[in-house]
Amino acid sequence: MSNETQIRAFIADWFARFDRLDPIEAFLPDLHPDVDWDMPDTDPALSGHNRVRAWYAGVLDTLQRPTEHHVSNIQVTPDTAQFEVLFRARMTTGETIEAHVRENWRFDTRPDGRPLITSYSAKLLQETDS
Template sequence: MTSPVHSFIVDWFQRFDRLDPVEAFLPDLHPDVVWDMPDINPNLHGHARFKAWYAAVLDTLVPPTEHHLSNITVTDNTATFNVRLRARTKDGTIIEANVREDWHFTTRTDGTPLITHYTATFLEELPA
């Protein structure tokens, strides 16, 4: 049986695969979420920081993108897993990246997470 958190993670990345509008993500991010991503204005916080990051994504990539998830581990208020991203930029360049995701969250009454801290770390090597 799949946990609500595991299902949520899969759905979250399906939204990224489609490049859904920013409004599809905000309800699942705490208003003061720590969005720990490189190359984003460090003076921005919470939803504003996520919106700036996602605007750059939308300006760069074309749908669909592909996110392949592996090694998902969920504990009481954390989730860690690997993501292999494959996407095409607006100029036609194919990009691939392996990322380790570390999330902290509170659990809502329906069992799904409200993300309070989101960290993505680029990995040097692609896992086999």
């Protein structure tokens, strides 16, 4: 399996876990302990896994299962991935949310070829509430 194929499969699996809202323990092994986590609504005083945990606790408090992530326009280099995500979810308040996001990842490649994410950034391109 080529590196690009393995990265694309990893991205698909990552977002399948998010669609199910798997426990945080399903994600942390794929994130460097000092990951640069650049996501909206994150406490800037926290860093690494602590920042990810805080962000994800907010996700679990706000969203209902399942969510939907549709990934497109994937571009992979040996240590980066850039792509767009169309995200849809129902909030615990009953409203639905839809957002179009650009994600940029930097990663180290583990001996088995899978990425270990060192930097994770998601920037909102467009959002709609209903």
